[in-house]
Amino acid sequence: MTSSLPTSECVFAEELLLEGYGGPSALYVRDQARGVVRAVHAGAAVAADDTNKLVDLLGDPQAFVNEPTEPAHLRGDNRHNIAKALLIHACRTDDPGLVRRLRQVAPSEVHRIDLRLPLSVACLLALFDGLGQEQLAVRHAAMHMVRNIHGHTDITPILDTVISELASPEHGRGYRRVAPADGARWALLSYSLGTEDSGSLRERVAAAIDPSTPTRNALRTLAALYAVAERFDRVLSLVGRASTRGAVIGGIHDAVCGIAGNHGCARHLPNARYPFTEAITLAEGLATNAAHRKQVEDIRKRLNHLRPRQAEPGNPPSAT
Numbered sequence: 001m002t003s004s005l006p007t008s009e010c011v012f013a014e015e016l017l018l019e020g021y022g023g024p025s026a027l028y029v030r031d032q033a034r035g036v037v038r039a040v041h042a043g044a045a046v047a048a049d050d051t052n053k054l055v056d057l058l059g060d061p062q063a064f065v066n067e068p069t070e071p072a073h074l075r076g077d078n079r080h081n082i083a084k085a086l087l088i089h090a091c092r093t094d095d096p097g098l099v100r101r102l103r104q105v106a107p108s109e110v111h112r113i114d115l116r117l118p119l120s121v122a123c124l125l126a127l128f129d130g131l132g133q134e135q136l137a138v139r140h141a142a143m144h145m146v147r148n149i150h151g152h153t154d155i156t157p158i159l160d161t162v163i164s165e166l167a168s169p170e171h172g173r174g175y176r177r178v179a180p181a182d183g184a185r186w187a188l189l190s191y192s193l194g195t196e197d198s199g200s201l202r203e204r205v206a207a208a209i210d211p212s213t214p215t216r217n218a219l220r221t222l223a224a225l226y227a228v229a230e231r232f233d234r235v236l237s238l239v240g241r242a243s244t245r246g247a248v249i250g251g252i253h254d255a256v257c258g259i260a261g262n263h264g265c266a267r268h269l270p271n272a273r274y275p276f277t278e279a280i281t282l283a284e285g286l287a288t289n290a291a292h293r294k295q296v297e298d299i300r301k302r303l304n305h306l307r308p309r310q311a312e313p314g315n316p317p318s319a320t
Helices: 014-021 023-041 048-058 074-092 096-105 121-128 136-150 156-167 180-194 198-208 216-228 232-237 242-262 276-286 290-310
Strands: none
Touching: 014 023, 014 048, 014 074, 023 074, 048 074, 048 096, 074 096, 096 121, 121 136, 121 156, 136 156, 136 180, 156 180, 156 198, 156 216, 180 198, 180 216, 180 242, 198 216, 216 232, 216 242, 232 242, 232 276, 242 276, 242 290, 276 290
8 A cells, every 4th residue: 555546546445444353453454554544645535435334443342452462552553543544534525524423433533633634614613513522631632633733724613612722621740731721722822823813813812711710721822812912011911910920921931932933934924023022021020939930031942942943034033
């Protein structure tokens, strides 16, 4: 199975159904599943009969169960690759019905797929409609998925869903951290850097924040959006009590890193001469303890790290 199949050709996916029978076929299925993913990425399709059978296989609780002698996660990886091939096929063929079926039988796999291709509005909505009813881990993966999709598809139709996740709970720390709001924050920041209607986005985020019990991620997102727009007075207005200072400084951090990172891109940026020094000075003025000062120092380090990417002719870095 190669990645050079013509667009009109269908991949031969029948061997993937061997996964449903268990036994020693899992390693063979793994290689076949990887080949199907590569072929579908290259433009091949999955035959309708194979599609229906594979969706049924994903929904079979007796399938993808590792044998004691098999490598850990082997069949789980097979399940992920089959779901990935089917989701890419569904999006390429503009089949929102198939997207919904995949979400029903394999919700955790679907939203862990790195989907970097243009999506129709129907498929985009099928991917994220009713997301709030999913488990927290699924919503966490979905928000990171939005960040990848944004580079290829206009995410305006699902902005309300993304904004609503700013108020979601979070659990764990480090690599075990599950926090949909983290991915939502970065997706909204990335969206704001490429839209001409950032004012409307700020209003929608502000309206979604509960003034009595604002979440840290919601405040950080709003601070970042104000900082991107150089509305530093509005950034300061968010500091209503000492406990919000860390979130506001974090928002300045996100804005500085987001803008500096985008300066390495070829496209035109409306904030190409962003006042980095003023933003960092504002963050320094808000710092009242060691944790805050560490955040400010991290802003400086990140900006210095990104500086070579933004140091282009006619656009020298403005930070000192």
